[in-house]
Amino acid sequence: MGKKFNDTFLKACRKEEVPYVPVWYMRxxxxxxxxxxxxxxxxxxxxxxxxxxxxxxxxxxxxxxxGVDAAILFADIMTPLKPIGVDVEIVEGIGPVIANPVSxxxxxxxxxxxxxxxxxxxxxxxxKLLREQLDVPLIGFSGAPFTLASYLIxxxxxxxxxxxxxxxxxxxxxxxxxxxxxxEVTVTYLQAQIRSGAQAVQVFDSxxxxxxxxxxxxxxxxxxxxxxxxxxxxxxxxPSIYFGSGSSHLLEEWNxxxxxxxxxxxxxxxxxVRALGVDKALQGNLDPSLLLAPFELLKERAKEVIDQGAxxxxxxxxxxxxxxxxxNGETLKKLTDYVHDYTxxx
Ligand code: CP3
Numbered sequence: 001m002g003k004k005f006n007d008t009f010l011k012a013c014r015k016e017e018v019p020y021v022p023v024w025y026m027r028x029x030x031x032x033x034x035x036x037x038x039x040x041x042x043x044x045x046x047x048x049x050x051x052x053x054x055x056x057x058x059x060x061x062x063x064x065x066x067g068v069d070a071a072i073l074f075a076d077i078m079t080p081l082k083p084i085g086v087d088v089e090i091v092e093g094i095g096p097v098i099a100n101p102v103s104x105x106x107x108x109x110x111x112x113x114x115x116x117x118x119x120x121x122x123x124x125x126x127x128k129l130l131r132e133q134l135d136v137p138l139i140g141f142s143g144a145p146f147t148l149a150s151y152l153i154x155x156x157x158x159x160x161x162x163x164x165x166x167x168x169x170x171x172x173x174x175x176x177x178x179x180x181x182x183x184e185v186t187v188t189y190l191q192a193q194i195r196s197g198a199q200a201v202q203v204f205d206s207x208x209x210x211x212x213x214x215x216x217x218x219x220x221x222x223x224x225x226x227x228x229x230x231x232x233x234x235x236x237x238x239p240s241i242y243f244g245s246g247s248s249h250l251l252e253e254w255n256x257x258x259x260x261x262x263x264x265x266x267x268x269x270x271x272x273v274r275a276l277g278v279d280k281a282l283q284g285n286l287d288p289s290l291l292l293a294p295f296e297l298l299k300e301r302a303k304e305v306i307d308q309g310a311x312x313x314x315x316x317x318x319x320x321x322x323x324x325x326x327x328n329g330e331t332l333k334k335l336t337d338y339v340h341d342y343t344x345x346x
Contacts, residue, residue, distance in 0.1 A: 003135040009070040010137050013200060013239035013261050015281050015314030021306060021343035022069035023336050024139070026243070026263075027322030028062035029074050033329055035061055045090035046082065049075055052125040059130055059138075065329060066336045070137050070200070071130065073193070075123060077143030077204055078151065080189045083119035084112045086152065094157060101155035103167075105174045114185045116192030124196040131197040139241075140198030142190050144205035144227075145182035146220050152178075161210040168219055179223045187230045194235050201231060202241040202263065206321075209246030216250050221257070228258040241283060245321050251278055266320035270308035281314030288319045291327045291335070298331070299338055310343060317343075 009022040030036055036058060039048065048054050059074040078088045078096045087099040102108060116124060130138050150164045151157070158164070168175045190201045208220060224242070231240050242254060243263035254262055255278045262280050264273055266287035273282060286305050290298045302317075309315035317339045323332065 006069055006136045009316060010199060010239065012314060012316045013241070013281055017313060019344065020340050020346075021310050021315060021317050023317040023339045024068040024070040024072065025062070025066075025319055025323050025332065026072070027324075028066065028068060028072065028332075029058050030323060031325035032323055032327040032332075033061060033065070045076065046079075049079055050122045052122055052129050055122070055126040056129045056133060059126070060133060062332075063134065063136055066333050067340070068136070068336055070139050071134055072139040072202070073123070073127060073130070073141060073198065075141070077141075077148060077206075079123065080114050080116075080120060080142065080185055081148065081152070084114055084185060085110055088151075096151050097156040098151060099155075102149075102152040102178065105171075105177065108174060108178050108181060111181050111185075114188045116189060120189070120192075124192060127193060127196040127198055137199040138197065139200045139202055140190060140193030141202040141204060142186045142193075144203045144208065144242075144244075145179045145186065145223055146208045146211070147205050148182050148186075149178055150207050150210075158207075161207060165210065165215075168215075175219065179220075183223050183227050186227055190231055191234045194231075194238050198238070200239045200241065202243060203227065203259075205242065205244040205247075208244045209248075209250065211250075213249050213253060216253050221253055224259075225257055232258055239281075243283075248273075251276055254278075255280060261314075261316065263318065264320065270305065270315075274308075274312070281316070282309060283316040283318045284309075285318070285320040288321055288324060288327070291319075291323070291331050295331065295334060298335060302335060302338060303342065306339060306343060310346060 008018050011018050012022050048058055055074050059071050063071045082088055088096050091097045150161050153164045153167050228240055239260040241261040241263050242259045245265045248268035251273055260281055261283050263283040264285045266285050270282055286302055290301050
Protein backbone atom coordinates (compact mmCIF):
# COMPACT_ATOMS: atom_id res chain seq x y z
CA MET A 1 0.00 0.00 0.00
CA GLY A 2 1.31 3.40 -0.88
CA LYS A 3 4.19 1.66 -2.62
CA LYS A 4 4.62 1.86 -6.37
CA PHE A 5 2.67 -0.90 -8.10
CA ASN A 6 4.96 -3.76 -9.11
CA ASP A 7 3.88 -4.97 -12.55
CA THR A 8 6.96 -7.12 -13.29
CA PHE A 9 4.88 -10.30 -13.28
CA LEU A 10 2.35 -8.92 -15.78
CA LYS A 11 5.14 -7.68 -18.03
CA ALA A 12 6.77 -11.11 -18.04
CA CYS A 13 3.41 -12.71 -18.93
CA ARG A 14 3.31 -10.39 -21.95
CA LYS A 15 6.95 -11.15 -22.83
CA GLU A 16 7.98 -7.58 -22.18
CA GLU A 17 11.36 -6.46 -20.82
CA VAL A 18 11.62 -6.73 -17.02
CA PRO A 19 14.17 -5.33 -14.52
CA TYR A 20 14.43 -8.77 -12.85
CA VAL A 21 12.69 -12.14 -13.05
CA PRO A 22 9.36 -12.06 -11.20
CA VAL A 23 8.62 -14.83 -8.70
CA TRP A 24 5.54 -16.32 -7.09
CA TYR A 25 4.73 -19.80 -5.84
CA MET A 26 1.77 -22.03 -6.41
CA ARG A 27 0.27 -22.72 -2.97
CA UNK A 28 2.23 -19.83 -1.50
CA UNK A 29 -0.55 -19.48 1.08
CA UNK A 30 -1.15 -22.54 3.19
CA UNK A 31 -0.24 -24.86 5.96
CA UNK A 32 3.53 -24.32 5.86
CA UNK A 33 2.81 -20.91 7.44
CA UNK A 34 2.28 -20.84 11.23
CA UNK A 35 -0.01 -17.82 10.73
CA UNK A 36 -2.19 -19.81 8.33
CA UNK A 37 -2.35 -22.76 10.71
CA UNK A 38 -3.44 -20.40 13.49
CA UNK A 39 -6.25 -19.01 11.31
CA UNK A 40 -7.28 -22.58 10.40
CA UNK A 41 -7.70 -23.38 14.10
CA UNK A 42 -10.51 -20.86 14.12
CA UNK A 43 -12.09 -21.41 10.68
CA UNK A 44 -12.69 -24.28 8.29
CA UNK A 45 -11.20 -23.96 4.80
CA UNK A 46 -14.48 -22.77 3.29
CA UNK A 47 -15.15 -20.42 6.21
CA UNK A 48 -11.89 -18.63 5.34
CA UNK A 49 -13.02 -18.56 1.72
CA UNK A 50 -16.39 -17.11 2.60
CA UNK A 51 -15.04 -14.30 4.78
CA UNK A 52 -13.43 -11.62 2.54
CA UNK A 53 -11.44 -9.93 5.33
CA UNK A 54 -9.85 -13.20 6.44
CA UNK A 55 -9.48 -14.52 2.90
CA UNK A 56 -7.71 -11.33 1.81
CA UNK A 57 -5.44 -11.55 4.85
CA UNK A 58 -4.47 -15.13 3.99
CA UNK A 59 -3.86 -14.13 0.37
CA UNK A 60 -1.58 -11.25 1.44
CA UNK A 61 0.46 -13.21 3.99
CA UNK A 62 2.96 -14.73 1.54
CA UNK A 63 3.26 -11.45 -0.38
CA UNK A 64 4.29 -9.69 2.80
CA UNK A 65 6.46 -12.52 4.15
CA UNK A 66 8.22 -13.67 0.99
CA GLY A 67 8.30 -10.53 -1.14
CA VAL A 68 6.84 -12.34 -4.16
CA ASP A 69 5.77 -10.41 -7.27
CA ALA A 70 2.18 -11.67 -7.45
CA ALA A 71 -0.63 -12.70 -5.13
CA ILE A 72 -2.94 -15.60 -5.87
CA LEU A 73 -6.51 -15.48 -4.65
CA PHE A 74 -6.92 -17.81 -1.69
CA ALA A 75 -9.55 -20.35 -2.66
CA ASP A 76 -9.64 -23.93 -3.92
CA ILE A 77 -10.42 -25.42 -7.30
CA MET A 78 -13.53 -26.85 -5.58
CA THR A 79 -14.80 -23.43 -4.44
CA PRO A 80 -17.17 -22.84 -7.42
CA LEU A 81 -18.44 -26.43 -7.38
CA LYS A 82 -19.96 -26.26 -3.91
CA PRO A 83 -22.70 -23.80 -4.94
CA ILE A 84 -23.58 -25.75 -8.11
CA GLY A 85 -24.56 -28.78 -6.06
CA VAL A 86 -21.37 -30.67 -5.25
CA ASP A 87 -21.21 -31.80 -1.64
CA VAL A 88 -17.49 -31.21 -1.10
CA GLU A 89 -15.39 -30.87 1.98
CA ILE A 90 -11.68 -30.15 2.29
CA VAL A 91 -10.32 -32.84 4.57
CA GLU A 92 -7.03 -32.05 6.26
CA GLY A 93 -4.11 -34.02 4.83
CA ILE A 94 -6.29 -35.49 2.05
CA GLY A 95 -7.78 -32.69 -0.01
CA PRO A 96 -11.27 -32.38 -1.49
CA VAL A 97 -13.63 -35.24 -0.66
CA ILE A 98 -17.00 -35.46 -2.40
CA ALA A 99 -20.02 -37.10 -0.81
CA ASN A 100 -22.06 -37.33 -4.03
CA PRO A 101 -19.73 -38.40 -6.87
CA VAL A 102 -20.93 -38.12 -10.47
CA SER A 103 -21.70 -41.32 -12.36
CA UNK A 104 -24.77 -40.81 -14.54
CA UNK A 105 -26.08 -38.23 -17.00
CA UNK A 106 -28.68 -37.40 -14.37
CA UNK A 107 -25.90 -36.47 -11.92
CA UNK A 108 -24.40 -34.19 -14.56
CA UNK A 109 -27.72 -32.56 -15.42
CA UNK A 110 -28.28 -31.88 -11.73
CA UNK A 111 -25.18 -29.63 -11.62
CA UNK A 112 -26.50 -26.07 -11.72
CA UNK A 113 -25.17 -23.08 -13.65
CA UNK A 114 -22.83 -20.89 -11.65
CA UNK A 115 -24.16 -17.38 -10.97
CA UNK A 116 -21.01 -15.82 -9.45
CA UNK A 117 -22.62 -12.66 -8.03
CA UNK A 118 -25.18 -14.77 -6.21
CA UNK A 119 -23.23 -17.98 -5.55
CA UNK A 120 -19.73 -16.75 -4.69
CA UNK A 121 -20.13 -13.04 -3.84
CA UNK A 122 -17.45 -13.46 -1.16
CA UNK A 123 -14.85 -14.37 -3.79
CA UNK A 124 -15.64 -11.25 -5.81
CA UNK A 125 -15.61 -9.12 -2.65
CA UNK A 126 -12.23 -10.61 -1.67
CA UNK A 127 -10.83 -9.68 -5.07
CA LYS A 128 -12.12 -6.11 -4.82
CA LEU A 129 -10.70 -5.76 -1.32
CA LEU A 130 -7.33 -7.16 -2.39
CA ARG A 131 -7.09 -4.74 -5.30
CA GLU A 132 -7.25 -1.90 -2.76
CA GLN A 133 -4.64 -3.53 -0.54
CA LEU A 134 -2.06 -5.04 -2.86
CA ASP A 135 0.83 -3.43 -4.67
CA VAL A 136 1.47 -6.55 -6.76
CA PRO A 137 -0.87 -8.11 -9.35
CA LEU A 138 -3.63 -10.43 -8.22
CA ILE A 139 -3.95 -13.79 -9.98
CA GLY A 140 -7.41 -15.31 -10.10
CA PHE A 141 -7.78 -19.02 -10.78
CA SER A 142 -9.99 -21.97 -11.51
CA GLY A 143 -9.64 -25.71 -11.91
CA ALA A 144 -9.84 -27.13 -15.45
CA PRO A 145 -12.60 -29.53 -16.53
CA PHE A 146 -10.52 -32.74 -16.58
CA THR A 147 -9.02 -32.10 -13.15
CA LEU A 148 -12.37 -31.06 -11.65
CA ALA A 149 -14.05 -34.08 -13.26
CA SER A 150 -11.44 -36.37 -11.72
CA TYR A 151 -12.52 -35.27 -8.23
CA LEU A 152 -16.22 -35.41 -9.14
CA ILE A 153 -15.99 -38.93 -10.53
CA UNK A 154 -13.45 -40.47 -8.14
CA UNK A 155 -15.03 -38.76 -5.11
CA UNK A 156 -11.64 -37.49 -3.96
CA UNK A 157 -7.94 -37.61 -4.80
CA UNK A 158 -6.86 -40.49 -7.04
CA UNK A 159 -3.66 -42.13 -8.22
CA UNK A 160 -4.61 -43.82 -11.47
CA UNK A 161 -7.73 -41.87 -12.52
CA UNK A 162 -9.14 -45.20 -13.69
CA UNK A 163 -12.78 -44.34 -13.06
CA UNK A 164 -12.39 -40.93 -14.66
CA UNK A 165 -10.79 -42.33 -17.79
CA UNK A 166 -13.15 -45.30 -17.82
CA UNK A 167 -16.04 -42.82 -17.82
CA UNK A 168 -14.41 -40.82 -20.62
CA UNK A 169 -13.92 -43.92 -22.80
CA UNK A 170 -17.23 -45.63 -22.15
CA UNK A 171 -19.70 -42.74 -21.97
CA UNK A 172 -18.45 -40.21 -24.51
CA UNK A 173 -21.68 -38.23 -24.64
CA UNK A 174 -22.01 -37.97 -20.89
CA UNK A 175 -18.30 -37.11 -20.71
CA UNK A 176 -18.73 -34.29 -23.20
CA UNK A 177 -21.78 -33.04 -21.30
CA UNK A 178 -19.65 -32.96 -18.15
CA UNK A 179 -16.76 -31.19 -19.91
CA UNK A 180 -19.23 -28.64 -21.35
CA UNK A 181 -20.82 -27.97 -17.99
CA UNK A 182 -17.45 -27.59 -16.23
CA UNK A 183 -16.08 -25.41 -19.04
CA GLU A 184 -19.08 -23.14 -18.63
CA VAL A 185 -18.51 -22.92 -14.88
CA THR A 186 -14.80 -22.20 -15.44
CA VAL A 187 -15.45 -19.42 -17.94
CA THR A 188 -18.28 -17.82 -15.96
CA TYR A 189 -16.24 -17.98 -12.76
CA LEU A 190 -13.07 -16.54 -14.30
CA GLN A 191 -14.97 -13.83 -16.18
CA ALA A 192 -16.49 -12.73 -12.88
CA GLN A 193 -13.04 -12.74 -11.26
CA ILE A 194 -11.66 -10.63 -14.11
CA ARG A 195 -14.55 -8.16 -13.87
CA SER A 196 -13.92 -7.87 -10.13
CA GLY A 197 -10.26 -7.05 -10.68
CA ALA A 198 -8.18 -10.22 -11.18
CA GLN A 199 -5.21 -9.10 -13.29
CA ALA A 200 -4.21 -12.55 -14.58
CA VAL A 201 -5.91 -15.95 -14.42
CA GLN A 202 -4.40 -19.39 -14.00
CA VAL A 203 -6.24 -22.55 -14.95
CA PHE A 204 -5.08 -25.55 -12.90
CA ASP A 205 -5.24 -28.80 -14.83
CA SER A 206 -3.06 -30.56 -12.28
CA UNK A 207 -3.96 -34.14 -13.20
CA UNK A 208 -4.51 -33.98 -16.98
CA UNK A 209 -1.05 -35.49 -17.51
CA UNK A 210 -2.75 -38.83 -16.77
CA UNK A 211 -3.91 -38.74 -20.41
CA UNK A 212 -1.85 -39.59 -23.47
CA UNK A 213 -1.29 -36.82 -26.02
CA UNK A 214 -3.73 -38.54 -28.38
CA UNK A 215 -6.47 -38.71 -25.73
CA UNK A 216 -5.77 -35.12 -24.73
CA UNK A 217 -6.24 -34.06 -28.36
CA UNK A 218 -9.45 -36.02 -28.69
CA UNK A 219 -11.18 -35.49 -25.39
CA UNK A 220 -9.77 -32.31 -23.84
CA UNK A 221 -8.06 -29.90 -26.25
CA UNK A 222 -11.28 -28.56 -27.87
CA UNK A 223 -12.73 -27.75 -24.44
CA UNK A 224 -9.54 -25.99 -23.32
CA UNK A 225 -9.34 -24.04 -26.58
CA UNK A 226 -12.90 -22.84 -26.01
CA UNK A 227 -12.15 -21.75 -22.45
CA UNK A 228 -9.05 -19.73 -23.33
CA UNK A 229 -10.74 -18.18 -26.36
CA UNK A 230 -13.68 -17.05 -24.23
CA UNK A 231 -11.27 -15.55 -21.69
CA UNK A 232 -9.39 -13.63 -24.38
CA UNK A 233 -12.68 -12.30 -25.68
CA UNK A 234 -13.61 -11.14 -22.18
CA UNK A 235 -10.50 -9.09 -21.63
CA UNK A 236 -7.56 -9.25 -24.01
CA UNK A 237 -5.21 -7.55 -21.56
CA UNK A 238 -5.58 -10.16 -18.80
CA PRO A 239 -2.95 -12.88 -19.31
CA SER A 240 -4.00 -16.51 -18.96
CA ILE A 241 -1.76 -19.27 -17.57
CA TYR A 242 -2.22 -23.02 -17.93
CA PHE A 243 -0.69 -25.45 -15.43
CA GLY A 244 -0.48 -29.21 -15.30
CA SER A 245 1.76 -31.64 -13.48
CA GLY A 246 3.39 -34.57 -15.29
CA SER A 247 2.26 -33.06 -18.56
CA SER A 248 5.52 -32.67 -20.52
CA HIS A 249 4.15 -34.94 -23.25
CA LEU A 250 1.25 -32.54 -23.77
CA LEU A 251 3.27 -29.36 -24.30
CA GLU A 252 3.04 -29.38 -28.08
CA GLU A 253 -0.75 -29.55 -27.75
CA TRP A 254 -0.74 -26.80 -25.14
CA ASN A 255 1.34 -24.58 -27.40
CA UNK A 256 -1.55 -24.56 -29.88
CA UNK A 257 -4.05 -23.25 -27.30
CA UNK A 258 -4.95 -19.54 -27.18
CA UNK A 259 -3.28 -19.18 -23.77
CA UNK A 260 -0.45 -16.78 -22.91
CA UNK A 261 1.74 -18.59 -20.38
CA UNK A 262 2.49 -22.28 -19.83
CA UNK A 263 3.36 -23.33 -16.28
CA UNK A 264 5.55 -26.41 -16.42
CA UNK A 265 6.72 -28.93 -13.87
CA UNK A 266 10.31 -30.08 -13.21
CA UNK A 267 10.19 -33.30 -15.21
CA UNK A 268 11.30 -31.42 -18.30
CA UNK A 269 13.86 -28.63 -18.57
CA UNK A 270 12.97 -25.21 -19.94
CA UNK A 271 15.56 -25.74 -22.69
CA UNK A 272 13.80 -28.95 -23.70
CA VAL A 273 10.44 -27.16 -23.71
CA ARG A 274 11.76 -24.48 -26.04
CA ALA A 275 13.42 -27.11 -28.23
CA LEU A 276 9.94 -28.56 -28.80
CA GLY A 277 9.06 -25.28 -30.49
CA VAL A 278 7.04 -23.94 -27.57
CA ASP A 279 7.09 -20.17 -28.04
CA LYS A 280 4.79 -19.00 -25.26
CA ALA A 281 5.86 -17.30 -22.05
CA LEU A 282 6.92 -19.92 -19.49
CA GLN A 283 6.48 -20.24 -15.76
CA GLY A 284 8.30 -22.70 -13.53
CA ASN A 285 9.82 -25.09 -12.86
CA LEU A 286 12.02 -25.83 -9.83
CA ASP A 287 11.30 -29.18 -8.19
CA PRO A 288 9.58 -28.26 -4.90
CA SER A 289 11.51 -31.06 -3.16
CA LEU A 290 14.61 -28.90 -3.53
CA LEU A 291 13.16 -26.76 -0.73
CA LEU A 292 14.40 -29.59 1.49
CA ALA A 293 17.92 -29.63 -0.01
CA PRO A 294 20.93 -27.79 1.46
CA PHE A 295 20.51 -24.14 0.46
CA GLU A 296 23.67 -24.14 -1.69
CA LEU A 297 22.24 -26.95 -3.84
CA LEU A 298 18.83 -25.26 -3.97
CA LYS A 299 20.52 -22.07 -5.21
CA GLU A 300 22.57 -23.93 -7.80
CA ARG A 301 19.46 -25.64 -9.20
CA ALA A 302 17.45 -22.43 -9.13
CA LYS A 303 20.25 -20.75 -11.06
CA GLU A 304 20.14 -23.47 -13.72
CA VAL A 305 16.39 -23.00 -14.10
CA ILE A 306 16.75 -19.21 -14.30
CA ASP A 307 19.63 -19.31 -16.78
CA GLN A 308 17.44 -21.32 -19.12
CA GLY A 309 14.21 -19.43 -18.45
CA ALA A 310 15.54 -15.89 -18.52
CA UNK A 311 17.48 -16.37 -21.77
CA UNK A 312 14.31 -15.16 -23.53
CA UNK A 313 11.67 -12.58 -22.58
CA UNK A 314 8.52 -14.04 -21.06
CA UNK A 315 9.75 -15.95 -18.04
CA UNK A 316 8.33 -16.21 -14.51
CA UNK A 317 10.09 -18.12 -11.75
CA UNK A 318 7.93 -20.59 -9.85
CA UNK A 319 8.07 -24.14 -8.56
CA UNK A 320 7.06 -27.04 -10.77
CA UNK A 321 4.15 -27.72 -8.42
CA UNK A 322 2.72 -26.26 -5.22
CA UNK A 323 4.53 -25.58 -1.95
CA UNK A 324 3.93 -28.57 0.33
CA UNK A 325 2.73 -28.29 3.94
CA UNK A 326 6.07 -29.07 5.60
CA UNK A 327 8.14 -26.65 3.51
CA ASN A 328 10.10 -24.00 5.36
CA GLY A 329 8.97 -20.40 4.90
CA GLU A 330 12.46 -19.01 5.53
CA THR A 331 13.84 -21.12 2.73
CA LEU A 332 11.16 -19.76 0.39
CA LYS A 333 12.05 -16.23 1.45
CA LYS A 334 15.77 -16.84 0.81
CA LEU A 335 14.96 -18.40 -2.56
CA THR A 336 12.83 -15.39 -3.55
CA ASP A 337 15.62 -12.99 -2.56
CA TYR A 338 18.13 -15.06 -4.48
CA VAL A 339 16.06 -15.01 -7.69
CA HIS A 340 15.60 -11.25 -7.39
CA ASP A 341 19.27 -10.55 -6.60
CA TYR A 342 20.69 -12.84 -9.22
CA THR A 343 18.41 -11.69 -12.02
CA UNK A 344 18.71 -7.95 -11.23
CA UNK A 345 22.37 -8.28 -12.14
CA UNK A 346 21.80 -10.16 -15.39
O1 CP3 B 1 -1.76 -20.05 -2.34
C1 CP3 B 1 -2.39 -20.57 -3.28
O2 CP3 B 1 -1.85 -21.18 -4.22
C2 CP3 B 1 -3.88 -20.33 -3.36
C3 CP3 B 1 -4.69 -21.32 -2.87
C4 CP3 B 1 -4.95 -22.65 -3.51
C5 CP3 B 1 -5.44 -23.74 -2.72
N1 CP3 B 1 -5.74 -24.75 -3.57
C6 CP3 B 1 -5.62 -23.71 -1.27
C7 CP3 B 1 -5.68 -24.97 -0.52
C8 CP3 B 1 -4.90 -23.08 -4.83
C9 CP3 B 1 -4.43 -22.33 -6.06
C10 CP3 B 1 -5.41 -24.41 -4.85
C11 CP3 B 1 -5.57 -25.18 -6.09
C12 CP3 B 1 -5.79 -26.61 -6.00
N2 CP3 B 1 -6.56 -27.32 -5.11
C13 CP3 B 1 -5.28 -27.53 -6.95
C14 CP3 B 1 -4.45 -27.16 -8.14
C15 CP3 B 1 -3.03 -26.93 -7.75
C16 CP3 B 1 -2.25 -28.18 -7.46
O3 CP3 B 1 -1.67 -28.24 -6.37
O4 CP3 B 1 -2.20 -29.06 -8.32
C17 CP3 B 1 -5.72 -28.81 -6.59
C18 CP3 B 1 -5.42 -30.10 -7.30
C19 CP3 B 1 -6.53 -28.67 -5.43
C20 CP3 B 1 -7.24 -29.73 -4.69
C21 CP3 B 1 -6.76 -29.73 -3.30
N3 CP3 B 1 -7.28 -28.92 -2.30
C22 CP3 B 1 -5.68 -30.46 -2.74
C23 CP3 B 1 -4.86 -31.48 -3.47
C24 CP3 B 1 -5.55 -30.05 -1.42
C25 CP3 B 1 -4.42 -30.33 -0.49
C26 CP3 B 1 -4.46 -31.40 0.46
C27 CP3 B 1 -3.60 -30.95 1.63
O5 CP3 B 1 -4.18 -30.85 2.71
O6 CP3 B 1 -2.43 -30.62 1.43
C28 CP3 B 1 -6.56 -29.11 -1.16
C29 CP3 B 1 -6.79 -28.37 0.09
C30 CP3 B 1 -6.19 -27.03 0.12
N4 CP3 B 1 -6.34 -26.11 -0.87
C31 CP3 B 1 -5.42 -26.48 1.18
C32 CP3 B 1 -5.10 -25.18 0.77
C33 CP3 B 1 -4.32 -24.16 1.54
C34 CP3 B 1 -5.06 -27.16 2.50
C35 CP3 B 1 -6.33 -27.24 3.26
C36 CP3 B 1 -6.29 -26.95 4.70
O7 CP3 B 1 -6.08 -25.78 5.09
O8 CP3 B 1 -6.56 -27.86 5.46
